[in-house]
Amino acid sequence: MILIKLGGSAFSNKAKPLSFHEEPVRNLALLIKQHGITPVLIHGGGSFAHPVAKAYGLDKGIRDDAQLIGVSLTSLTLSLLNERITSIFSKLGLPTYTIRTGAVFMRTLSGLKLSGDVVDLVRRLVGMRIIPVFYGDVIHDYELGFSILSGDEIMVELAKRLKPRYALFLMDVEGVYSEGPRRGELIRVFKPSTSISYSSSGVDATGGLMGKLKHAIELAEMSVQTYLCSVMDQESISLILTGGEPRGCTRIEAT
Numbered sequence: 001m002i003l004i005k006l007g008g009s010a011f012s013n014k015a016k017p018l019s020f021h022e023e024p025v026r027n028l029a030l031l032i033k034q035h036g037i038t039p040v041l042i043h044g045g046g047s048f049a050h051p052v053a054k055a056y057g058l059d060k061g062i063r064d065d066a067q068l069i070g071v072s073l074t075s076l077t078l079s080l081l082n083e084r085i086t087s088i089f090s091k092l093g094l095p096t097y098t099i100r101t102g103a104v105f106m107r108t109l110s111g112l113k114l115s116g117d118v119v120d121l122v123r124r125l126v127g128m129r130i131i132p133v134f135y136g137d138v139i140h141d142y143e144l145g146f147s148i149l150s151g152d153e154i155m156v157e158l159a160k161r162l163k164p165r166y167a168l169f170l171m172d173v174e175g176v177y178s179e180g181p182r183r184g185e186l187i188r189v190f191k192p193s194t195s196i197s198y199s200s201s202g203v204d205a206t207g208g209l210m211g212k213l214k215h216a217i218e219l220a221e222m223s224v225q226t227y228l229c230s231v232m233d234q235e236s237i238s239l240i241l242t243g244g245e246p247r248g249c250t251r252i253e254a255t
């Protein structure tokens with residue numbers, strides 16, 4: 001089993017609301033087709049969801065009824081984005097089945113809860129060679145009313161239950177760099193003790209690269225082989241999918 005997070009940076013520019021680049025998504029779909037695999041796909045919110053979620057302060061929960069329209073608008077833009085992504089897969093003859101994240105995940109006082117039958121459904125879909133699709137979403141929160149669940153956190157939650165062999169985080173950059181995006185050296189192996197400089201765009205509602213690395217380390221701690229790669233690095237992604245070591249990418253190690 002393989003979990004793939006298609007990051008918002010891979011297909012959009014978060015600073016430009018509703019921007020969308022088809023080519024990286026097509027690239028990933030072609031690779032999946034070429035290798036004949038059926039991963040579980042999780043996509044981020046990118047330029048569709050982050051600017052709206054941030055504008056309505058949804059990353060801090062609901063404090064005012066005026067924010068509720070922001071919940072609708074964030075859901076709406078995510079549905080539109082999901083349609084754009086899955087239709088690229090469909091055009092290439094790759095079947096997908098979207099499971100609306102906010103309808104199956106809730107944040108309770110004791111942590112994230114996933115509806116009972118969803119894991120069974122995911123296994124069945126993969127068995128039928130239909131790609132299950134989730135996405136970072138605005139979800140019901142017992143304490144805050146609504147809060148944001150990032151695609152990176154979904155990776156961890158699904159991995160706890162599905163025990164995948166690989167987790168791939170695809171972005172616009174080749175991996176983690178020592179001095180910021182494409183600055184300094186590309187770190188080949190990132191450990192919890194590795195220190196880097198990073199930047200985060202002002203419209204990010206889920207913690208940017210630091211949040212991603214925290215979740216990636218949790219995956220590595222579960223013995224899932226975890227990599228951060230550029231969505232355009234076909235050679236490295238192919239090598240990972242065939243059990244090899246990629247030339248590019250950052251591999252995450254737990255210790």
Ligand SMILES: Nc1ncnc2c1ncn2[C@@H]1O[C@H](COP(=O)(O)OP(=O)(O)OP(=O)(O)O)[C@@H](O)[C@H]1O
Pocket residue numbers: 006007008009010043044045046047050136151170171172173175176177178179180181182196197198199200204206207208209212
């Ligand atoms: N040191 C660094 N090395 C690599 N990338 C970095 C670094 N510091 C900041 N970044 C930025 O982190 C971004 C990836 O994190 P981001 O949270 O945007 O992930 P994503 O999963 O692609 O997006 P989304 O949350 O919308 O799904 C890259 O686009 C890059 O510009």
Ligand SMILES: C=C(C)CCOP(=O)(O)O
Pocket residue numbers: 008043044045046049050053074135136137138148149150151152205206
């Ligand atoms: C901003 C929203 C609603 C989605 C967050 O998911 P992410 O892009 O994976 O961080």
